Amino acid sequence: MVRPAQERTYSTATCAPSRLSGTSSPRRTAPQHTSPRHRHKYRIAMNFNNLKGRLKGKQTGAPPVYTPRSPPIALPTTRPTARPPQMVAPSAPRPAPVAITRKLPVLPDRLIVGIDFGTTYSGVAYVLATGQNIDNLKPNNISEWIGQGNMSQSKIETVLYYDSDGNVVGWSLDSDDCMNGAGKLKPGIYKAEWFKMHLQADSVNTYVHTGDLPKLPPNKTALDVASDYLTLLHKAIDAELLKRLSGVYEREKNNIRYFLTVPAIWNDAGKNLTRQAAVRAGFVDDINDRRLKLITEPEAAAVYCARYSQLSLQASDVFLIVDCGGGTVDLVAYEVEETLPFTVKECTVPTGDACGATRVLAAFEQIALDKIGKIPLDNADGNRLRAKFLDKCLRDFDNRIKKSVKYKNPRDFLIELGSEFDCPEASVTDGQMAFTSDEIAQAFSQVVERTVELVKDQINLVESQQKKLEAIMVVGGFGASQYLFDYIKEHIPPKYVQKLVRPVDSVAAIVQGAVTTGIFDRVVTSRKSRRHYMLETVELFVPGRHPEEFRLRGYDGVDRCRSTRKIFIEKWQKLVVGQPVTVHLRRQIDVNGNPVFKDSLYYCEQDKCPEFVTMSGIVPLATLHMDLSSVDKSLFRMVEGSDGRKMYDIEFEVSMSLEDGDALRAECTFKNQIVGQATVDFK
Known part of the structure; x- marks a missing residue:
């Protein structure tokens, strides 16, 4: 010691x-050092009993995820400890929902901002409470960004660009000066991506390692890069809120409450680095500032699903959140404690793994590299052409194939390489490289298999407590993949197939849930x-x-x-x-x-x-x-x-x-x- x-x-x-x-x-409580506005506590009364039916949601595609080349990554083989399932006792018939009318509380003026800081894409939502009944409040996604003209993007890439001196010269919303006419990085420019995962990799952990991730720019730490990105994101949020809210924003900007999401399986050190990055970015003044709160991604999703879905849940029901993002898949089951006000408690310990969408792209990259390596190219121009072909393959897979492929309806795909030639050994005809349905399935296989393992482990943990699992909700950007959703449905126990659902706008569930957490009093009462x-x-x-x-x-x-x-x-x-x-x-x-x-x-x-x-x-x-x-x-x-x-x-x-x-x-x-x-x- x-x-x-x-x-x-x-x-x-x-x-x-x-x-x-x-x-x-x-009980001892700390003296309040903040303003009455910050100390304000309120409870909600929500009528969930009159929400009927199952989730019926449009299945929107995930935003395009383009990431450059990286070495293939082997998924960890370790699995979370799962307790053996026990026989679930038969339950009494479920009572019909009863409509309850109750006047809900009114909030003072408050500006709440939720930030889904993702591995590949990030999103922001907000709500301005102006004395309305809280039941009428709904988060607003920021989809128009300064410098993007009339383009609408609910999420923006989590990327940064540095010059050789370590200065930031571009980011998600402004990278034109970093690229040449062909869309390639200019000499001396470094692209930083997937750096969120380095925040956890820099600490002691069991599921992601620095060697598996794209390298950080020279002389930069994960905290440096994350802080730089969040600084630019903070400025973009300020500009957008000022444009939308004008004088109201000027009045409330020093009182904004921020809710920043983190993966549930991150350890305390990784979460602390995330908080430090947000402080450096200027969201709050210091690391103990109560205006900044971290919320785990599945908890945010649970709040969103409970508040805005048409899922009828009764006290003691359990629902499982499967949050599939770009870098990680996080899972946790919640048990409903009360329906008025709606509160839940953790039923299981969160589990997860680094088996998000980026792993699918990395696996496909290796398949494409194996094919490209069979193309006979001369030494003078070979490296340039190989890089060009690989870039074409990755872009087309990420923007088109990954979204359209279906597990139950496999098919072959062709990718234009931009050069007219034939090479049967590399499956190239008339400049088009062919990828079979088996090769596409191979790119998904490790990720979807690992995800199903995690889902089954959580089901076992719920059943071992003799609880009723009433819904399995798939959310997140990668959760919008039809291939992933169909694979989960095909491989979970048959009795849960009809309970597998995907909420409306599942891609935005995390960021909207983060804002919703700030609107309502505690929904999660225990962990x-x-x-x-x-x-x-x-x-x-x-x-x-x-x-x-x-x-x-x-x-x-x-x-x-x-x-x-x-x-x-x-x-x-x-x-x-x-x-x-x-x-x-x-x-x-x-x-x-x-x-x-x-x-x-x-x-x-x-x-x-x-x-x-x-x-x-x-x-x-x-x-x-x-x-x-x-x-x-x-x-x-x-x-x-x-x-x-x-x-x-x-x-x-x-x-x-x-x-x-x-x-x-x-x-x-x-x-x-x-x-x-x-x-x-x-x-």
Whole structure:
């Protein structure tokens, strides 16, 4: 354990009973430092009982996804732990929905912006609450962007362009100066893409690796690139909202509440980097600013589906969200707690993998490269022609073939290469390269197979709890793929085929759900912890149980064992939103010492956590900094150590909670008074 030099003796940590374990101490809440507008809390009353029928939605195609060449990527073979299914008990007939009339609350003026920061495409939506009945509010997608003329785009590419000096010279909405007349990058220009995935890859994780992703520009970190992109996106949002809302925007721009989406399976470090990027981009002033909230993508989708779909759900029903995006597929099941107001809780721990649309393109790229490699080309012009042919193949696959291919109606496709020649070995006739239905299926195979595995695992987790799974909702840009949807339908258990649905405008479900989260009070009331969280501690040494090399002598003359751990959040534990877990800590310092402490936080994703933090499976997460220097030292208890020196024996508490997309937050309390935030520095 790392401790300041002035700390004189051992430290211990014990978990206090919390609301999560069924017992609690008086709740402590932080003083409000924000304006009344920011502190405003409201509840909704929504009538979902009169929403009838199944989802009936147009199946819109995903926006075009063009990404340049990258090495083929092998999908991970690891699978989330799934508990074995049990027989589901027969249920009573479902009651018919009952219409309930209730006056809904009215909001004060508030501008809410949702940002779906995607791997390949990003979208923005907003709503202006101007005293209307909240039942009448509906998010507005930003589809017209400054510099795009009359072109309408609900999503824009998540790309940046840098020059050789590291300056941003173009992005999604302005890249003309980066290209030559043939649409190729000019010399010395670097294109940055898929950089969102680097935010997670830069931290310890189990499902994506930096080597699998396109390289970042020279001398740029993932945080640098993400910050640069979000800065330009922020400026574009400001310009568009100013054009649409004029004086209202000028009045409200410093009070905007932002809801930024992140994948559910990202760890705390990846989410923290995302928050840092948003702060650098100027959305809010600092990382603790409550105007910025992170929301997981499937949670945003769940809010959207619950609010705007025509899906009739009763209390105790479970619905599964399958969010298929450009980089990841995220899944989580929710159980309906109440229908008025509509609230849900997590029924399963979120799972997922890096098996989004980009993996399909990478697999097709390898197929095309194998064919192009069989074309006999001279050395003088061969490389240029190979690059040209590959670019033609990738563009046509991404813009046309990927959207039109169907699992139940396979067919062959031809791609124009732009040169008249024949090469039977490469399936080229009259300058057209042929791709068979089997080759197209091969490009999709690993991704769709992995997605079905994830869906089945979630079904097993629901059934193991003897819950009723009433709907499986496929959302996200890649979720609009008919091939993916039909493949899932063909391979899930037959009894769930009729429960597989795709909401209206499933592509916009994430960003509109993010805005909807800001409109209504908490829809998700509790979550399940994805992993164990623990502090490194010392405890009394027990011969025969503790390793001798871990024995240490405290200043009070008592032997203790170092590198032990104290779990304060268990894996699978129910975490009630807004209710922190309290950890009791004890420190002893010299009377002239400064009461500033730091401890190491760890996590473990195994079901059974090892005993010592040095063991395999326990991963360093962050350093927790706790500052009690604002407390009058006369309030500390003075004791005498074994060497006769006087010390302060300090007992205090740290309240920790997983909020804002599962991000870890903490604050210190001493004698039931909040004495400041405990800062968390992620490793």
